[in-house]
Amino acid sequence: MSRSTVKASSLTLAGLIVAVSMTTIDQTIVALSAPTIQADLGLTHNAMQWAVNVYLIATAATFLLGGRLADVFGHKRMVQIGIAGFGITSLLCGLAPTGEYAGAWLITARALQGMAGAIMFPAAIGIVVSTFPREGRAKAMASFFAITGAMTAIGPIAGGYLTQWTWRSVFFVNVPLAIAASVIVAISAPRSARRDERIDLLGALAIAAGIGAVVFGLQQAGSWGWSSPYVVGALVAGLALAALFVLIESKTTEPLVKLAxxxxxxxxxxxxxxxxxxxxxxxxxxxxxxxxxxxxxxxxxxxxxxxxxxxxxxxxxxxxxxxxxxxxxxxxxxxxxxxxxxxxxxxxxxxxxxxxxxxxxxxxxxxxxxxxxxxxxxxxxxxxxxxxxxxxxxxxxxxxxxxxxxxxxxxxALGLAVFGTLVTNALIRNLTASFASLGATSADVREVVTRMSGAHTGQPPTELAHYPAAVQEQFLHTVQLGYAHAVxxxxxxxxxxxxxxxxxxxxxxxxxxxxxxxxxxDAVADGSDPxxxxx
The missing domain is CATH 1.20.1250.20 (MFS general substrate transporter like domains)
Structure with missing residues (x-):
């Protein structure tokens, strides 16, 4: 590539990294701020959990449609739509009102935010692929995934500082980032042609519902249990819809995904x-x-x-x-x-x-x-x-x-569900005998384990607050070691x-x-591919 082309490609990559980093930061930043958001908006625990989880469900369910939209309507066009959508929905999240409509507002905005991210991401990769030649593509992709992945670690740190000012800034910070990314992409990214093809909406609906059901089932398996009829029902329904999707795609001339x-x-x-x-x-x-x-x-x-x-x-x-x-x-x-x-x-x-x-x-x-x-x-x-x-x-x-x-x-979702079950079972085993020796019940163990992800270190679990201070410290030490061995x-x-x-x-x-x-x-076997x- 010429020097000017390299400069433009690097600028494009930087803009796409800024855009996609918004989505990876939001995977962790909101979970950390959840207690503050819940208290300020007066949300129930379930409503707040949905506001956190629906982002992943909506993202996973929309990816395949987002990829097809990018290929048909053009990668640059769709990445700009995704960036704008993510910025607007972030603003809506930050403007969530207090009162009876707070939960519905925040959950809906988070779902739309996840969908916007799913539209943006495949289009962003399409631009990286079309911008960089094959011999330099792996290096560009490595930088893309390394930096955007690292932003996941920034989430808890940034969330901690921003929440001290106002939890709404956790969402508002995406707005200037979206504007900057949109300007950079508009200036530097190459245009991509639009295809005269249709979108398989029936297939999109089937796979979105199927993936959404499976991810939902996996997310709830930890709290409801793998034997819960709701978890089993969600997983079975999701797999059935995925099978239906394959059937639809095999009979469609312009499928959502080329099964070949x-x-x-x-x-x-x-x-x-x-x-x-x-x-x-x-x-x-x-x-x-x-x-x-x-x-x-x-x-x-x-x-x-x-x-x-x-x-x-x-x-x-x-x-x-x-x-x-x-x-x-x-x-x-x-x-x-x-x-x-x-x-x-x-x-x-x-x-x-x-x-x-x-x-x-x-x-x-x-x-x-x-x-x-x-x-x-x-x-x-x-x-x-x-x-x-x-x-x-x-x-x-x-x-x-x-x-x-x-x-x-x-x-x-699968890793959290499977490994979370292993950790929970091990933690219950580790704490049961120790808690019993200190006078606590199995119900106390269950309550501590259920609330573990929100436990504040350095303080005894709130479920055990009625015990003497010295005993509470023993409980705290038991929980610390018990989780260390369970994780x-x-x-x-x-x-x-x-x-x-x-x-x-x-x-x-x-x-x-x-x-x-x-x-x-059809695969070409002439060996000419570099x-x-x-x-």
Whole structure:
């Protein structure tokens, strides 16, 4: 590329990073501010939980439609619509009124905010793909995912400071960011042609309802239990709707998703690798956050230091992994990333049971396993996403990005549900005997476990406030150690998920970085594709 083209491409990438960072920050910033929002608006606990959870549900349910819209109407047009939508809905969230309509207002605005993000993201990736040549695409994608992913760690820190002023600023801060991103993209991003194709609305409705139902079921499994008829019903209904979607797509001439892409073994493998890596990656933020506050006694803001350590490893390894991907392809990147991640999360699972003498220190015995875990995910996650878009049929970059991001959201919900169940069961076992020896009941144990994510460290659990102060301190120490040993199960589960990524890497087709498809979706085997190298 010429110097002016490189400058324009870099400016475009910066604008897209700002835009997408709004969506990743909002995954964590609102959860931290939830108690303040709930108290100020007079919301019920259930209404506030819906305001937090509906964002993920709406995002996951809309990704595939967003990807198709980007491919048909143009990536630049749709990313600008997504940015504007996210800015407007953020403003609406911040303007939520007090009173009886507060819950409905905030939940609706958060759902629309998630949908706007889902429209924006696939279009943003489409612009990255069209802006950067294939040989430099992996590096650009690594920077994109490393920085936007790191913004997830900024959420708790920024939320802590902004909430001290007003919780509404948590949403208002997105407005100037949206304006800046929109201007940058308008100036620097290349125009993309519009296709004369229709949108499969029936398929979009089926998959949106199906994914929404599955994610909802997974989110509620922790509180309602896996045997709850509502959880089982949601999961079964979601899977049935997903099957209906496949049937609809197979009979549609202009489908929402070209199912032919799933005939490519490499695409299927990197998609599954994204799912399992996301189980480890995104659930880590929740478990590290609770561990930092409950077991280490850190404030919510200082817990962000744990995330920062994770992302130091993530960002450094993402750059190394992207260079290796450009040189030799995805196979070895998946294998090495999976093994590094499995080692890091396994080591972290062992180290969290030992409370360090200075939990808030920049360097302590837990620093290295946290960084290694982040390095494992960072090494392979952007390479998997890049390989996925390289395998797009025709120019369906939005579609394959939407598939990848749907798997990320699904993996996040699945990881939280499965690992959360492991942690909850272990915590109940750990606390039951200890609480009984101190005179507490099993009902006290259940109540403490249920409210654990909101427990304020340094203070005895409020459910035990009627006990003498000395006994409360014993309860606090028991909870700290009990959670430390329980959360080890989550990190052990994350290690298994990353080990599966390594196994998937072994199954990746040798000798191929990316298939070369024609517009009809048939693989071209002439070897002329510059991305076909030894892997």
């Amino acid at each position: 892409v799933f005939r490519d073994r490499g695409f299927v493998i990197v998609t599954l690798a994204t799912l399992f890596a996301s189980m480890a990656f995104l659930s880590t933020f929740f478990f590290l956050s609770v561990y930092g506050q409950v077991s280490l006694g850190l404030t919510a803001i200082n817990t962000g230091l744990l995330f920062a350590k994770f992302f130091v490893g993530f960002v450094i390894a993402a750059q190394i992994g992207s260079r290796r991907f450009d040189q030799v392809g995805a196979r070895s990147v998946l294998i090495l990333g999976g093994l590094i991640g499995a080692d890091g999360f396994g080591w972290l699972g062992v180290s969290v049971t030992e409370i360090p003498s200075d939990p808030g220190a920049l360097i302590n015995p837990q620093t290295w396993p946290i960084m290694l875990a982040g390095a494992g995910v960072g090494f392979m996650i952007s390479a998997a996403s890049t390989d996925g878009v390289n395998r797009a049929i025709g120019a369906s970059y939005g579609e394959v990005t939407a598939i990848s991001q749907t798997m990320r959201n699904f993996g996040s 080890a199960w989550a990190f052990a589960g994350a290690a298994v998920a990353m080990l599966i990524v390594a196994v998937l890497g072994l199954l990746y087709p040798k000798g191929v970085v990316s298939a070369n498809f024609d517009e009809a979706g 991305a076909t190298v030894a892997a």
